[in-house]
Amino acid sequence: MEFLIRLIISTLSMAAPLFITAVGGIFSERSGVINIALEGMMLIGAFFGVVGCFYTGSPWLGLLIAVIAGGLFAAIHAVISIKYHSNQVVSGVALNMLASGLTVFLLDIIFGIKGTSENVATIPNMNAILGVVKPAAEAVKQAGFDNRMLLYKALDFSPIILIGIAVVFIAHTVLFKTVFGLRLRATGEHAKAADTLGISVSKMRYAGVIISGILAGLAGAYLSLSLTGAFRKDMSAGRGYIALAAMITGKWSPINAFIASLFFGFAQALEFFISEPVILGVKIPQQFIQMLPYILTMIVLAGFIGKSVSPHDLGKPYVKDEKL
Amino acid sequence: MLNNMTNLKLSVKIAVIFILAFFLMAAQFTGAVSSAIAGETRWINVSSKISADGSMTREVKLSPDAELLKFAKAEFLGDFPDLIEEKCSDGLVKMTKKFVDLEECVGVLMVQKDLYFTDRYQIRQSLPLYPDEKVMRDIKVRFEFELPNGVIKILKDRKLQSRQLGSQTVNEFTLDHAGNMDLYYQFNNYKPITAVLLAAFLIFIAARMTRRFNFILIPVLAVLIAFFFAGIAIIVIGESPVSAMGAMYEGVFASRTNFLNMLLATTPLIFTGLAVSFAFNCGLFNIGGEGQVMIGGFAAALVGIVGLKFAINPMVHVIMAILAAGLAAGLYSLIAGVFRAKFNVHEVISTIMLNYIAYTLLGFLVVHPWFKENGPNPQTPEIAHSAFLPAFFARHDFNYGFILALVMAVFMWFILYKTSFGFNIRSVGLNAKAAEYSGINISKTIMLTMFISGMLAGLAGSERVMGLFHKYNSTAFVGYGIDGIAVSLLVNNNPLGIILSALLFGFLKTGGSYMNREIGVPVELVVVVQAVIIFFIAADKIVRNMLNVKESR
Numbered sequence: 001m002e003f004l005i006r007l008i009i010s011t012l013s014m015a016a017p018l019f020i021t022a023v024g025g026i027f028s029e030r031s032g033v034i035n036i037a038l039e040g041m042m043l044i045g046a047f048f049g050v051v052g053c054f055y056t057g058s059p060w061l062g063l064l065i066a067v068i069a070g071g072l073f074a075a076i077h078a079v080i081s082i083k084y085h086s087n088q089v090v091s092g093v094a095l096n097m098l099a100s101g102l103t104v105f106l107l108d109i110i111f112g113i114k115g116t117s118e119n120v121a122t123i124p125n126m127n128a129i130l131g132v133v134k135p136a137a138e139a140v141k142q143a144g145f146d147n148r149m150l151l152y153k154a155l156d157f158s159p160i161i162l163i164g165i166a167v168v169f170i171a172h173t174v175l176f177k178t179v180f181g182l183r184l185r186a187t188g189e190h191a192k193a194a195d196t197l198g199i200s201v202s203k204m205r206y207a208g209v210i211i212s213g214i215l216a217g218l219a220g221a222y223l224s225l226s227l228t229g230a231f232r233k234d235m236s237a238g239r240g241y242i243a244l245a246a247m248i249t250g251k252w253s254p255i256n257a258f259i260a261s262l263f264f265g266f267a268q269a270l271e272f273f274i275s276e277p278v279i280l281g282v283k284i285p286q287q288f289i290q291m292l293p294y295i296l297t298m299i300v301l302a303g304f305i306g307k308s309v310s311p312h313d314l315g316k317p318y319v320k321d322e323k324l
Numbered sequence: 325m326l327n328n329m330t331n332l333k334l335s336v337k338i339a340v341i342f343i344l345a346f347f348l349m350a351a352q353f354t355g356a357v358s359s360a361i362a363g364e365t366r367w368i369n370v371s372s373k374i375s376a377d378g379s380m381t382r383e384v385k386l387s388p389d390a391e392l393l394k395f396a397k398a399e400f401l402g403d404f405p406d407l408i409e410e411k412c413s414d415g416l417v418k419m420t421k422k423f424v425d426l427e428e429c430v431g432v433l434m435v436q437k438d439l440y441f442t443d444r445y446q447i448r449q450s451l452p453l454y455p456d457e458k459v460m461r462d463i464k465v466r467f468e469f470e471l472p473n474g475v476i477k478i479l480k481d482r483k484l485q486s487r488q489l490g491s492q493t494v495n496e497f498t499l500d501h502a503g504n505m506d507l508y509y510q511f512n513n514y515k516p517i518t519a520v521l522l523a524a525f526l527i528f529i530a531a532r533m534t535r536r537f538n539f540i541l542i543p544v545l546a547v548l549i550a551f552f553f554a555g556i557a558i559i560v561i562g563e564s565p566v567s568a569m570g571a572m573y574e575g576v577f578a579s580r581t582n583f584l585n586m587l588l589a590t591t592p593l594i595f596t597g598l599a600v601s602f603a604f605n606c607g608l609f610n611i612g613g614e615g616q617v618m619i620g621g622f623a624a625a626l627v628g629i630v631g632l633k634f635a636i637n638p639m640v641h642v643i644m645a646i647l648a649a650g651l652a653a654g655l656y657s658l659i660a661g662v663f664r665a666k667f668n669v670h671e672v673i674s675t676i677m678l679n680y681i682a683y684t685l686l687g688f689l690v691v692h693p694w695f696k697e698n699g700p701n702p703q704t705p706e707i708a709h710s711a712f713l714p715a716f717f718a719r720h721d722f723n724y725g726f727i728l729a730l731v732m733a734v735f736m737w738f739i740l741y742k743t744s745f746g747f748n749i750r751s752v753g754l755n756a757k758a759a760e761y762s763g764i765n766i767s768k769t770i771m772l773t774m775f776i777s778g779m780l781a782g783l784a785g786s787e788r789v790m791g792l793f794h795k796y797n798s799t800a801f802v803g804y805g806i807d808g809i810a811v812s813l814l815v816n817n818n819p820l821g822i823i824l825s826a827l828l829f830g831f832l833k834t835g836g837s838y839m840n841r842e843i844g845v846p847v848e849l850v851v852v853v854q855a856v857i858i859f860f861i862a863a864d865k866i867v868r869n870m871l872n873v874k875e876s877r
Contacts, residue, residue, distance in 0.1 A: 036672065086862040089609050089672050093809055094858035101851025108846040109561050241676055248673060287688035294677040294684075301674065302667040310670070 002153065009157050010272055013227070015265025017042070017219040017236075020164040021243035022250065022257040023171045024215030028074075030175065030252060031208025032188035032201075034315045036092035037077050039240025040099030041213050045070040045220025047103040050231040051110060053120040063123065063160075063221045070217015071210050073099070078209035082202050085317035096240075104233050117231040126162070127155035158226035160218065167215065171254040184208055188311035191318040201318045216240070245297040252311065264293040338545075366392065368465045370400050380423040382432070388417045402432045524548055542867050543814050546860035547828070549867075550853045557852065563843055575838025576831055582838070584722040588792065590830030592617070594729035595784035596808025597826050598736050601817035603671075603777040605740055606769065607753035612660060612675030613781045613805025615682030616653040618798075620782025622686055623652035624789045625796035626695070628707025638710040642790065645711045646728075649786030650779040656682065657778020658771060665767035671774070679805075683798075690798045703797040713791035725787035730823065732780065737819035749773055781805060810854045813861045829854065 021038050028035035048069035053062030077095055081088040104115070111117045132152050175181040186194040187204040195201050223239070224231050242264055250257030267289050369385040384396050388411075397419065401407055407421040423429045524544055531540045555565035576586045596613045603610035610616075627645040630636075636644070660678055663669040689695055690702050697705035713723040740746035751759040752769050760766050784804055793800055811829050815821030836850035860867055 034672075036676065080859065080863045084863040084865040086865070089611075090809075090813060090858060090862040093611060093806070094855045094862060097806060097810075097851055097858065098855035101848040101855060105557070105846045105848040105852060108848070238680060241680060244673070245677065285688050287684040291681055291684040294680045297677050298663070298669075298674060298681075301669040302663060 002150065005150070005154050007269065007273065009154075010269035011262060011266045012161050013157060013265075014268040015261045016158070016161045016164045017222050017239050018243045018246050018264055019168060019258045019261035020160075020219040020222070021216045021240060022246040022261055023168055023254045024212035024219075025243060025247040026171065026175070026212075026250075026252050026254055026257060027184070027208045027215070028212035029208075029247065029314055030188045030311055031184045031205045032191060032311060032313045032316065032318070033078070033081055033205050033209050034088040034092065035074075035077065035209065035212050036089060036241075036244065037074070037095035037099075038212065038216050038243055039236055039238070040092075040096040041070050041073050041216035042220035042223070042236040042240045042243075043099040043103055043234070044073045045217030046224035046235055047106065047220070047231050048217070049221035049225045050117050050120050051106075053225060054110075054118065057121065059121050059123040059225050062120070062225055063218070066221035066225070067214050067217045070220065071214040074209050074213020074216070075206075077213070078206050081317065082205045082209070085319060088315055088317075100234055103231070107231065107233070115233045119230045120225070122229040123158055123160065123226050125156050126159055127152050129159060130155060158222060160222040160226055163218070164222075165258075167218075168254050168258045175254065180207075185311070187318075188313055191313045191316070195318070195320065201320070205318075216243075219243075242293050245293045248310075249293075249297055249300045251309070267292050368392070368396050368400075370396075370465060377425075379425055380429055382421050382423065384419045385412070385416050387415070393417065393419075400432060402429075539816060542861065542864050543816075543825075545867050546814070546857050549860050550856040553856050554849055554853050557849060558845055561845065563845055567843055568839055568845055571839040571842040572831070572835030575835040575842070581720065582834065584717070584720050586827075586830045586834040587726055588720075588722045589833045590826045591723075591726045591729050591787055591791075592784035592804045593807055593811050593826035593829050594726075594733060594822060595787065596781050596804050597811030597822040598729075598732060598808075598819055599777045599779075599781035599784075599805075600808045600812035601815075601819055601822055602736055602740070602749075602780060603773055604812060604817040605746075605753050606749045606773040607756065608664070608671050608770065608773060608777070610657065610660070610675055610774065610777045610781075611672060611805070611809060612657060612678050612778070613784075613808045614802065615675070615679035615805070616657050616778045616781035617785040617788075617804045618682050618686050618801045619656045619785065620649035620653035621785030621789045621801050622689065622704075622796050623782070624649040624711075624786035625704045625707055628711035628790065628794075629695075629705060631708025631710045632705070636708070636710050638712075641708070641710040642713060645707075645790055646783065646786050649782045649789075651782075653782020653785065654775040654779035657781070658775045661771040661774025664774070665770045686796075687798055690796060695796075697795070701797070704795050706795050707789065711790055712794065713787065715791070721792050723787070723791035725791045728783070728787070729826075732783065733819050733823050736780070740819060745772075781808070784808075807854070810858050813858055 021042055024041075025035050025038050045066040049059075049062045049066030051062075052065030053059045056062065056065075073095070077088075077091055080086050080091045107117055108114060132148075132155055173181075175185065183194065183199045184204050184207065186197070186199060187201045188208075191201045194204070219239075220236065223235060228235070243261070246257045246260040246264055249260040270289060271286060366387055366389070370382065371385075372380055372382045374380045382401060384400050386392055386396055397403055397407070401419060401421050404421055407419050409417065409419050412418050423432070524547075527540060527544055531544075555568075558565045558568050574582075576582055596617065599613055599616065600610055624645045627641075627648045631641050656678065657675075660669075660671045660674040663674045664671045687702075690704065695704050697703060713725050715721055715723045738746075740750060748759070748764045748769050751762070752764060752766055752773075756766055759769075785801060788801065788804075789796055807829060811822055811825045814825040814828070832850045832853060837847050839845050839849075840847040
C-alpha cells in the first residue's frame with residue numbers, strides 16, 4: 001500500500017511539469033504557432049520563481065511572478081512570429097538560447113554565485129497546507145496501525161500538481177467546448193477561413209502563445225519552488241522537449257497529452273525504485289528507459305501506432321492581405 | 325537619385341546614433357567606475373616605476389597605522405630591510421624601495437618573459453589572502469605602474485585567477501574583509517572598438533551606396549544591435565562596455581596563443597554551421613547538430629582506440645577515423661531524412677528527439693565496460709597517437725581540422741551553386757512543389773541532403789576528438805550543434821559566408837571567456853548576444869523597416 005502510494009506520487013511529481021507544459025504547448029500549436037521554446041519558457045519560469053521568492057519571501061508570490069515572466073517571455077515569441085511573420089522554429093531556438101544564457105547571466109548578477117542560486121522557501125506540500133502532521137514513530141508503533149502515517153504520505157505532494165490536473169481538464173473544456181476554443185483551433189487549422197469568418201487570427205494566436213508561456217512558467221516554478229527550492233543552471237534539463245513529445249504523442253489533445261505525460265513520468269519515477277529493471281530475463285539499462293519518450297514519439301510520428309497529425313496551418317505565418 | 329540620397333541620410337543617421345550611443349556609454353563609465361566607495365576607506369597607494377633596464381622603484385604611501393604598515397610592507401615591498409621610511413607633510417607615511425632588477429622583485433611581482441613575443445615581459449601582481457580581517461576591512465589599494473611604453477604587460481591575481489591588463493597606469497583594488505579583491509581599472513584603449521565600429525560603419529555605407537550588397541546590411545545591423553544590448557547589460561552590472569570590448573579584443577589578439585585559441589574555437593563552428601546551412605538550402609532545418617556531433621565524435625574515438633591494439637599508418641588512420649565519424653553521423657541524421665521523406669515527419673521534431681536519443685545512447689555506451697577507460701570518469705581511453713590530427717605548432721592544439729573545415733566550406737559552396745545536384749537541392753528548398761513537377765526526386769534529395777548535413781556535423785565531432793580532447797567525454801560536446809544554427813543563419817546559409825560568421829562567433833566565445841576572467845562579466849553574455857543576433861535575423865522585418873529595405877525575394 002505504502003509502496004503504491006509512493007509510486008503514484010513520484011509518477012505524478014515527475015509528470016506534472018510535463019503535462020502542464022504540454023497543455024501550454026497545445027494551446028500554442030492549436031492556434032498555429034510552433035512552440036519549441038517551451039524549454040526556455042520553463043527555465044525562465046523556474047528562475048523568476050526563485051528570484052520572486054527571494055525578494056518577496058513568499059513562494060506563492062514567487063509562483064505568480066514566474067507565471068507572469070513566462071507569459072511575457074512567450075510574448076516575445078508571439079510578437080516575432082505573429083507580427084513579424086518570422087520563422088517560428090528559428091525564433092524558438094533563439095528563445096531557448098536566450099533563456100539558458102539570460103538565467104545564468106542574471107543568476108551571476110543577483111546571487112553572485114555560479115551555476116546555482118541560494119535556497120529559498122518552497123511551496124508547502126498538501127499535508128502541510130491541510131495541517132496533517134507527521135505522527136511520531138512511537139505513536140504509530142503503539143497503535144499498531146499506520147492510518148495516519150499513510151494519510152501523511154498520501155498527501156505529501158505539491159499543490160501545483162492538483163492545479164496542473166485541474167488545468168488539463170479546464171484546457172480540454174476550453175479547447176473543445178467553448179467558442180474561444182473553437183476559434184483558436186480554427187486559426188490553427190485554416191487561418192484564412194477563420195479570418196474570413198471574422199475571427200482575428202493574430203489575437204487568437206497571441207492568446208495561444210501567451211497561455212503556453214504562462215503554463216510553462218507554472219511548470220518551471222514547480223521545478224524550482226516545489227521540487228528543489230533553488231535554481232540550478234539549465235535545470236529544466238530537456239523537460240520542455242519531453243513535454244513537446246507528450247504533446248505530439250497525445251495528438252494535440254490535453255487529456256491524451258496528460259496520459260502520455262503520466263507514462264513518461266512513470267518511466268522517470270521508476271529510476272527511484274528499481275536501478276536496473278529486468279524484462280524477460282534481460283537487464284534493461286537505465287538510459288534505455290530515459291530514451292523511451294523520444295523513441296515513442298518517433299514511432300507515433302511515423303504512424304506505426306495511430307498516426308499523429310499536426311494542425312494544418314501549424315508554422316505558417318498568416319499574412320492578412322496576401323494576394324492569391 | 326533622390327531616393328538614394330534619403331536612404332543614405334537614413335543609414336548615416338542610424339550609424340551615427342549607434343556610434344554616439346557607444347561613446348556616450350564609454351564616456352560615462354570610464355570616469356565613474358570606481359566612484360562607489362562605502363564607509364571610511366583607508367587608501368594604500370602603491371606606485372612602481374619600471375625602467376627599460378629592468379630596475380624598479382616602488383613607493384608605498386599610506387596612513388600611519390601599525391597594522392596597515394605591517395601589511396603593506398609584507399605584501400608590496402617583500403619585507404626587505406633596506407627600505408626607506410619617511411613622513412610626508414600630509415601625515416602619511418611613505419616607504420620607498422629600489423629593486424635592482426626584475427629578478428629581485430620576485431615575491432612582490434612575478435616577472436616572466438612572454439613565450440611568443442620576445443620583446444615583451446609579463447608581470448604578475450599577486451595579493452594573497454591576508455589572515456587578519458580587521459586589517460582588511462575598508463582598504464583600497466591603488467596601483468600605479470609607470471612602464472617603458474608598450475614593453476610590459478601586467479598580470480594580476482584575483483581569487484587565484486590571473487588577469488592581464490592593457491598598458492594602463494592606474495589600477496585600483498578594493499579589499500573586502502575576506503581578503504578578496506575587486507579590481508577596478510580603466511581601459512582607455514579605444515582602438516579596437518573604434519576599429520570595429522568604423523569597419524561596420526564603412527561596410528554599412530558602402531552597401532547602402534552601391535545597393536549591390538544589401539544582403540550584408542541585415543547581418544551587420546543584427547550584430548550591431550546585439551552588441552548594443554550587450555553594452556546595456558554590461559552597464560547594468562556596473563562595468564564599462566568599452567573595457568569589456570577592449571578585454572575581448574585583448575583576449576583574441578593580445579598574444580599568438582589567444583589568436584590560435586580563437587581559430588581552434590572556430591573550427592567546429594564552421595562544420596556545424598555548414599551542416600545547418602546545407603540542410604537549410606534544401607528547406608530542412610537540422611537542429612540535430614548536437615546529437616550528430618556526439619555520434620561523430622564517438623565514432624572517431626572508437627576508430628582511434630582500435631589503433632591501440634594494431635599499429636596503423638597515421639595517414640590511413642586519420643582518414644579512417646574522419647570517414648567513420650562522417651558516416652556514423654550522416655547515417656544518424658539520415659533517420660530524420662527518411663522520416664521526413666517517407667512518413668512526412670517534420671525534421672525539427674525528429675531531430676530534437678534524435679538529439680536526446682543520442683545523449684542517452686552515448687551516456688550508456690560511454691560507461692559500458694567495452695568502451696570506458698579505467699577510472700571514475702565517464703570517458704573512453706585516449707585514442708592512439710596515429711589518429712591524432714596533426715597540430716600546426718608545438719604547445720598548441722590548433723590543428724589541420726581547420727584546413728579541412730575551410731576546404732569543406734568551399735566544397736559545399738561548389739556543390740550547392742555549381743552542380744546540378746546542388747541546383748536540385750536549392751530548388752526543393754525554394755519550392756518543393758515546383759521542383760517535383762520539374763522531375764526532381766524530392767524524397768531522394770531530402771534523404772541525401774540530411775545525410776550530408778549530418779556528415780558535416782559529425783566532422784566537427786571528429787575534429788574535437790582527434791585534434792583537441794583525444795578521447796570521447798560525454799560532457800565535452802554540448803553546444804556546438806546549437807551554435808551552428810546561429811553561425812549559419814547570420815549569413816543567410818551561404819557556405820562561404822559561414823567561414824566569416826564562424827570566425828565572429830569564435831571571437832565572441834574566446835573573447836567572452838577572457839572578458840569573464842578579466843572584468844567579471846558573466847560569460848553567458850555571449851550566449852545572450854548569440855540569441856539576440858538570431859532574433860533579429862529571424863525577425864528581419866524589424867531590421868528591414870529600420871533600414872527601409874524591401875524584401876529581395
